[in-house]
Amino acid sequence: MVHExxxxxxxxxxxxxxxxxxxSPGILFPHRVMFAHDKNNTKFANLDLTYYEEYVGKYFSSxxxxxxxxxxxxxxxxxxxxxxxxxxxxxxxxxxxxxLLFPVQQWASEVLSRIPTDGMFDQEKAIRxxxxxxxxxxxxxxxxxxxxxxxxxxxxxxxxxxWGPTFANAIVNGALGLNTFFLGPPMVRRPxxxxxxxxxxxxxxxxxxxxxxxxxxxxxxxxxxxxxxxKSPFLxxxxxxxxxxxxxxxxxxxxxxxxxxxxxxxSIKKSLISESGALEFAKRFWVKGIQVDLSPIxxxxxxxxxTCIGIAQLAYRYNIGKLSVIQRLYGAGYRVRARLMTTQSYxxxxxxxxxxxxxxPNQLPLELWLGRGYPLNPYLKGRLVDFLxxxxxxxxxxxxPDEMVFDGQREHLERTLLRRWMQQWLEWVRYYHTLRxxxxxxxxDFFQMPICQTSWKxxxxxxxxxxxxxxxxxxxxxxxxxxxxxxxxxxxDSKEIRTTGWIHGGATGSDFLMELxxxxxxxxxxxxx
Numbered sequence: 001m002v003h004e005x006x007x008x009x010x011x012x013x014x015x016x017x018x019x020x021x022x023x024s025p026g027i028l029f030p031h032r033v034m035f036a037h038d039k040n041n042t043k044f045a046n047l048d049l050t051y052y053e054e055y056v057g058k059y060f061s062s063x064x065x066x067x068x069x070x071x072x073x074x075x076x077x078x079x080x081x082x083x084x085x086x087x088x089x090x091x092x093x094x095x096x097x098x099x100l101l102f103p104v105q106q107w108a109s110e111v112l113s114r115i116p117t118d119g120m121f122d123q124e125k126a127i128r129x130x131x132x133x134x135x136x137x138x139x140x141x142x143x144x145x146x147x148x149x150x151x152x153x154x155x156x157x158x159x160x161x162x163w164g165p166t167f168a169n170a171i172v173n174g175a176l177g178l179n180t181f182f183l184g185p186p187m188v189r190r191p192x193x194x195x196x197x198x199x200x201x202x203x204x205x206x207x208x209x210x211x212x213x214x215x216x217x218x219x220x221x222x223x224x225x226x227x228x229x230x231k232s233p234f235l236x237x238x239x240x241x242x243x244x245x246x247x248x249x250x251x252x253x254x255x256x257x258x259x260x261x262x263x264x265x266x267s268i269k270k271s272l273i274s275e276s277g278a279l280e281f282a283k284r285f286w287v288k289g290i291q292v293d294l295s296p297i298x299x300x301x302x303x304x305x306x307t308c309i310g311i312a313q314l315a316y317r318y319n320i321g322k323l324s325v326i327q328r329l330y331g332a333g334y335r336v337r338a339r340l341m342t343t344q345s346y347x348x349x350x351x352x353x354x355x356x357x358x359x360x361p362n363q364l365p366l367e368l369w370l371g372r373g374y375p376l377n378p379y380l381k382g383r384l385v386d387f388l389x390x391x392x393x394x395x396x397x398x399x400x401p402d403e404m405v406f407d408g409q410r411e412h413l414e415r416t417l418l419r420r421w422m423q424q425w426l427e428w429v430r431y432y433h434t435l436r437x438x439x440x441x442x443x444x445d446f447f448q449m450p451i452c453q454t455s456w457k458x459x460x461x462x463x464x465x466x467x468x469x470x471x472x473x474x475x476x477x478x479x480x481x482x483x484x485x486x487x488x489x490x491x492x493d494s495k496e497i498r499t500t501g502w503i504h505g506g507a508t509g510s511d512f513l514m515e516l517x518x519x520x521x522x523x524x525x526x527x528x529x
Contacts, residue, residue, distance in 0.1 A: 006066070007074065008096035009061060009063045009064050011072075012024060012025065013061060015178055018178075023045070023049070025097065025174040025175040026053065026057055027048045027167065027174075028048075028175065029051075030048045030052065034167070041163050042164040042165065042166045045166040045167040071182060074179035075091050075097075076182040076184070077183050079187055093201070098204065100175060101171070101205035109209050116235060117235055118239055119282060120240060123240060123281075126240065127282075127286070130247055131286075135247040136277045138273075138274045139246045139249070140245050140272040147207070147242065149264050149265070152200055154262060155176075155213075155214045156173060158217050172210070175206075176207060180193050218255065219237055219239065221254075222252075222257075223251050223254075226253070240281065297318055302329065308347075308354050314329065315355060327340070327348060353476060356373075366443055377482045384443060385446075387475070388443070388471065388475070389436070392451065392471075394428065398455045398457075425454075428452055432449065435449070446471070
C-alpha cells in the first residue's frame with residue numbers, strides 16, 4: 001500500500017508540473033456528493049483541490065523521494081490471449097487512482113442501465129426492441145481498436161457538459177489520460193515505461209463505461225444532423241461498448257462521417273450492411289428482419305459444459321427451451337428422450353430440475369420448483385422453514401488472537417477489516433431476526449440472507465454460494481413425494497382422532513402408561529328408566 005501511495009504521489013507531482021489546463025486528480029480525493037448539471041460543480045471542484053493541496057498533498061509529496069531507486073508508475077500493462085488468436089492488452093492501474101475513479105464507474109454504469117438502447121447489462125434487451133420493429137435496412141459496424149483510439153477530448157467534452165470543465169478535466173485527463181505504465185517480459189524483452197498518446201488504457205474504473213456513454217453521444221449527434229427537426233429521441237440502434245447496430249441509413253451515413261473526423265476507423269470488411277434485416281451484435285447473428293437467430297454454439301462451450309449445471313447454463317445462454325435438445329446436448333440417446341414425460345433415472349431427473357429452476361429458460365418460482373410444479377404442502381413448507389432457520393442460525397464471530405496483531409496495526413485493522421466484517425455480521429443479524437418476526441416466511445427469503453464468514457482462520461474456506469447451493473438441493477430432495485393434502489394425524493381435527501387405548505396413570509396423572517383393555521366407560525342412565 002505504501003508503494004501505491006508513492007506511485008500516486010509521484011504521478012501527481014508530474015501532473016502538477018505541467019502547464020495550466022490539466023487539473024489534478026486530487027480533486028477527487030475529498031468525500032463529497034455532487035449533482036449533474038449543478039452550476040456550483042466547478043466551485044466545489046476548486047474547493048476540493050484546495051483541500052487536497054493544504055491537508056493531504058503536502059504529506060503525499062514527501063513520499064516519492066524515499067523511492068528514488070524504485071520504478072514508480074501508474075500501473076502496468078498485462079495481456080490475455082483469447083481463443084481466436086487475439087491478444088488484448090489491458091492496464092492494472094494504481095490502487096489509489098482506482099479508488100478515486102470507482103464512484104465515476106458507478107455513476108456511468110447507472111446511467112447506461114437506464115438507456116434502453118444499451119446492452120451492457122442486458123444484451124438481449126438492446127436487440128429485442130429492434131426485433132419488434134422488424135427492420136430491413138441494418139448497419140452493423142466494426143470499429144478498429146475503438147477503445148485505444150477513441151479521443152479523450154470527446155469524453156472530456158461530454159463530461160464537461162454534465163459536471164463542469166474543472167471536474168471533468170480532473171477525471172478524464174488527470175485520472176484516466178495522464179498515466180505511465182510499466183511494460184516488461186513476457187510482452188517485451190526489456191522493461192520500459194510507456195504511455196498512451198491517443199485514447200486511454202482499458203482497465204481503469206470508468207474507462208469502458210465513459211467510452212460507451214460517449215459512443216451513445218456520437219450516435220445522438222449523428223441523428224441530430226440527419227433529422228434536425230426531430231423532437232423525439234432516436235432509438236433505432238443498439239450499442240454494447242464498441243459494438244453498434246444502426247437501423248437508419250441516413251443516421252448511419254452521418255455516424256461514419258463523425259467517426260472519420262474523430263480519427264476512428266471502421267473496418268468495412270468486418271462490418272455487415274444488410275437490406276434484409278441481418279446483423280451481428282455481441283457475437284450473435286440474426287437474419288430475416290432480425291427474427292431468426294443463427295448464432296452457433298461454440299465447440300469450446302460444449303466441451304467445458306459437461307456437468308448438469310454447465311448444460312443448464314448453456315441452455316440459458318443460447319435460449320434453448322426444448323428439454324429434449326438439452327438432454328441430447330448432455331449425451332442422452334433416443335431411448336432416454338422417448339421417455340421424457342415419464343420418470344427417468346436420477347441423472348436425467350436432476351437435469352430436469354436444474355433446467356426448470358428459477359432463472360432458467362423454463363423458469364418456475366422457487367416454491368413451485370421445489371414442489372415439482374405443484375404448490376408446496378403447507379406442513380412440508382413449515383418443516384423446510386424450520387430446517388433453514390436451524391441451518392442459517394447466527395454464529396458468533398471468532399476474532400484472531402491478540403498475539404497475531406503487530407504493534408501499530410490494531411487501529412488500521414479496526415478501521416478496515418474488522419469494521420467491514422462487523423457490518424456484514426450485523427446485517428446478517430438484522431435480516432435473520434426480521435425473518436423470524438415475519439408472519440408468512442417464503443422459502444426464497446432464506447436464499448437472500450446476507451451470510452458472512454464467522455472464523456478468522458484461512459483454512460476455513462467459506463463460500464456463501466456453495467452453502468446456499470447445498471441447502472437448495474437438500475430442500476429439493478426433501479420435497480419429493482409429498483402430496484399437497486397430506487397431513488400428520490395429530491394435526492387433524494380432534495373429532496377425527498381415534499384413541500390408541502393408552503392413558504396416563506398414577507398419583508400425579510403422568511407416572512406411568514396403562515392400556516384400556518376391555519374397559520368401557522359406563523353410560524349414565526336417566527332417572528326413572
